[in-house]
Amino acid sequence: MTAQTLDGKATAAAIKDELTVRVRALAERGVTPGLGTVLVGDDPGSHAYVGGKHRDCAQVGIASIRVDLPGDATQADIEAAIERLNADPACTGYIVQLPLPRGIDTNAVLEKIDPAKDADGLHPTNLGRLVLRVAEAVDSPLPCTPAGILELVRRHGLDLAGKDVVVLGRGTTVGRSIGLLLTRKDVNATVTLTHTGTRDVARHLREADVIVAAAGVPRFVTTDMVKPGAIVLDVGVSRIVDGDRTRLVGDVDPAVAEVAGWLSPNPGGVGPMTRAMLLANVVGAAERAAGIHASD
Numbered sequence: 589m590t591a592q593t594l595d596g597k598a599t600a601a602a603i604k605d606e607l608t609v610r611v612r613a614l615a616e617r618g619v620t621p622g623l624g625t626v627l628v629g630d631d632p633g634s635h636a637y638v639g640g641k642h643r644d645c646a647q648v649g650i651a652s653i654r655v656d657l658p659g660d661a662t663q664a665d666i667e668a669a670i671e672r673l674n675a676d677p678a679c680t681g682y683i684v685q686l687p688l689p690r691g692i693d694t695n696a697v698l699e700k701i702d703p704a705k706d707a708d709g710l711h712p713t714n715l716g717r718l719v720l721r722v723a724e725a726v727d728s729p730l731p732c733t734p735a736g737i738l739e740l741v742r743r744h745g746l747d748l749a750g751k752d753v754v755v756l757g758r759g760t761t762v763g764r765s766i767g768l769l770l771t772r773k774d775v776n777a778t779v780t781l782t783h784t785g786t787r788d789v790a791r792h793l794r795e796a797d798v799i800v801a802a803a804g805v806p807r808f809v810t811t812d813m814v815k816p817g818a819i820v821l822d823v824g825v826s827r828i829v830d831g832d833r834t835r836l837v838g839d840v841d842p843a844v845a846e847v848a849g850w851l852s853p854n855p856g857g858v859g860p861m862t863r864a865m866l867l868a869n870v871v872g873a874a875e876r877a878a879g880i881h882a883s884d
């Protein structure tokens with residue numbers, strides 16, 4: 589048996605088509621959503637991600653505002669760039685590409701972002717809203733990768749209610765925040781968060797109905813750790829040097845496809861969904877700024 593594919597590329601394309609329609613409706617009201625990016629330094633991976641985000645924007649009719657700062661930019665330089673984007677009416681949402689260079693206080697930077705323009709959904713105010721509004725749909729930006737994972741699963745007709753989900757990794761963008769979404773009453777999953785301090789990670793994984801692998805450890809999850817039929821989401825990305833080129837490798841051994849019921853490929857799974865959710869946050873912020881609400 590081989591796992592069915594959680595096709596992030598095709599699902600993201602469908603979401604982008606839907607967003608194009610919403611962007612057109614905004615244009616009729618004279619509103620153009622604009623995504624800003626703040627990129628510090630010259631990490632090739634970060635450049636590739638940011639480039640991809642601007643290409644996505646062009647596809648759905650979102651304007652882009654790109655701010656690139658040198659690797660030796662100071663805390664004050666970065667915060668000044670943020671203040672300009674907060675004040676710029678053409679920018680309806682923006683992100684600060686992470687990680688920031690060593691020596692920069694990332695949390696201080698993220699807290700300067702206007703929560704209404706937080707396209708990543710990582711501002712403390714927006715994460716706090718997620719904590720406070722367990723029962724209802726929240727009309728505020730959601731963290732892109734967790735939201736993308738839920739949307740990917742939902743659009744493949746899978747229901748997580750009552751399922752035991754084991755999350756691997758306690759990073760801010762995925763591990764720490766995905767449980768907030770998975771345990772909302774409209775999802776109703778049960779969540780275990782495992783990390784480097786967990787005594788026997790493999791034991792937890794083997795009992796999981798759903799695995800969210802976000803540890804950033806190449807091919808950590810192997811066939812012996814997966815219950816037959818489980819839903820497996822491969823979130824992690826590591827760059828591996830392979831001869832004279834680099835390859836992207838996920839947290840899940842591709843052989844897991846022989847055991848799992850569903851598997852998100854990597855690339856082509858969670859990554860494109862993260863980008864689609866970023867666009868959705870920018871469009872949502874522009875709609876709210878224009879007085880249009882999700883329930884309208």
Ligand SMILES: Nc1nc(=O)c2c([nH]1)NC[C@@H]1CN(c3ccc(C(=O)N[C@@H](CCC(=O)O)C(=O)O)cc3)C=[N+]21
Pocket residue numbers: 636637640683684685686687708732825836854855856857858859860862863
């Ligand atoms: N403020 C901030 N927000 C982020 O959302 C953020 C970040 N910083 N820093 C880095 C991580 C990583 N991340 C990815 C997004 C898309 C793909 C993606 O689309 N990957 C393609 C492959 C792309 C390729 O081939 O290079 C795929 O999975 O098919 C991957 C990784 C967002 N992140």
